[in-house]
Amino acid sequence: MLTFLPSPLPESLNSAISLIVAFTLGTLIGAERQYRQRTAGLRTNVLVAVGAAAFVDLGMRLEGSRGAVSTVAYVISGVGFLGAGVIMKEGMNVRGLNTAATLWCSAAVGAFAGADLPLEAVFVTAAVLAGNTLLRPLVNAINRAPIDESASEATYEVQVTTSPEGAGPARDLLVERLEAASYPVGGIEVVERGDDAVEVVATLVATAVAAAELDAVTNELTRLPGIRHATWSVQTAD
Template sequence: MRFLATFQTLDFLDTLISLCAAFVLGMLIGAERQYRTRAAGLRTNVLVAVGAAAFVDLAMHLKGVDGAVHVMAYVVSGIGFLGAGVIMKEGMNVRGLNTAATLWSSAAVGCCAGADMVAQAVALTVFVIAGNTLLRPLVNAINRIPFDERSSEATYSVRLTAASAAADSLRDHLEQRLEAADYPVAEIEVETSDLAPDKVEIVATLVSTSVEPKELDVVVADMGRRPGVDHATWETSTKD
């Protein structure tokens, strides 16, 4: 059998150490995720770390350092597809970005372990866990700071609900009113509703700039008094 002819005890022990290190370190990262009931928990992070370690270790034994580097590049791109699967968009909110980043980091830990850089894998694990735990109080403190629209990097839009018959004139007037207030318009869309065929929603997206909320309130109030307008409002959303 070719296995008996090619089996090397030291090589096998080297592989075993790499896989065990990836398993333990991936388990530490995954345990924190499991405790917080994230989509990718204990088992997922362990499998990502062990799988990455196995691929890199195999390449190391077959092609040396050059082979390991090539495999790492594929691991990085492959984990990108896996991470995309846990990212979900719900309206204007995006969930799962932190989980995807953690999976990416678990793969990096596995790559270090597979490349026989166990000390670096341990150090990276410490940083990953610290990022997911020690930074939480700082994140919560920042989130409690009152939101300042004037200094935020965000996308602003003005929405009008109006009669479809007046859509064209209201669209032009809204664009003129915003530009007169020094808020240039990036685009204006007119959206129809299947539930109310005689109504449309006019959405004006502003060019990214600093905004004074009171000024937009004045524009919205003025548009709300226009004939044919049922409702007028403005809203903000983050760019990322």
Template sequence: MRFLQTFQLYDFLDTLVSLLTAFVLGTLIGAERQYRQHSAGLRTNVLVAVGASAFVDLANRLNGAEGSVRVIAYVVSGIGFLGAGAIMKEGMNVRGLNTAATLWASAAVGCCAGADMVAQAVLLTLFVLGGNTLLRPLVNAINRIPIDEQSSEASYDVLVTADTGSVASVRELLLEKLEAASYPVRDVDVVYRSGDHAEIAATLVSESIQADELDAVVASLEGQPGVRHATWNVRALE
């Protein structure tokens, strides 16, 4: 049996340490995600960390450090596809970016463990946990600060709810009203909410916005044929 010929206890124990390190550290990261009820929780982060560690360790056994570097490059790009599956767009909101970034970091922890850099893997885990926990109060505090529309970097959206059969005409009317108010549009997104109505969202290009002017545009849209509701909002740019 070739297994008996190639088996080396030292290499086996070294691999065991790498996988066990990735498992424990991935558990720490995943437990925090699971506690906060994120889509990628305990098992996902553990499997990402252990999988990355296994691939890097295998490459190191077969082709040394050069093989590990190649595999790490593929792990980085491969985890990008996995993280993309965790990102969801709901209307004008995007969810899952933090989850995708955490999966990426879990893969980095696994790569460190697979490359026998246990201390670095532990250090990276501490930074990941710190980013997801210690920074949360700061994020909440910043989010509670009122946005100064005149000075902040923000994105402005004009939202119109229209009948499904009137989407095209309402969209053209919205663009005409904004152009007349000297507010060019960067993008227009149409989201069909149900069989009888849709939401038209126009994202503006202008950086200097006058609230009363947008109020006037919205008011002029109210009552137009096919328009159910019109409003506008402001979002801080990420």
């Protein structure tokens, strides 16, 4: 009597469907990123989604739902390293956070597809596209609104320019005047500005300040001996 082994075709077909769903939804996310000329565009988002789907599907094929759960954990950490590669820090500015977050979401879409949850993958894709497109007018409106220094969370720096030999006294004067104005200094550094000038930069601990108070401090510092110039700047939190 002949016995036939069960055909692997249903599982293979299921894997193919998962990869197709991941490819299609990753294409939707990547197309929007490519249109915006982001660092991680169409191909990157598709590959992240397909890769996540493939790994999760493989985990399910080998060990069932337990294998899928453990694989998802590794996918999350792996995509985290990939996202870190597109984040760049330029001075006080950080770029690429939204691109990294989109890659992370593409991996989530792929994981849902690989776990045989295509409808949930579609929901996540819709949410990602809405976040990257529908929220843009709101973001632009908020960015165009006047900044209220007393209410915004930001990093404030006070800079004074002096001679190299005057850096020490200028540092002490800067800390003294800021603390007298109830603005404790969280950090201070000296930056060379040529052969005959240095800039002493103090970073404030406070996340909200009054612009008039900092103007008064810098005006007072400018009038002190040895201080060539004093100013302050603000960088909004990312």
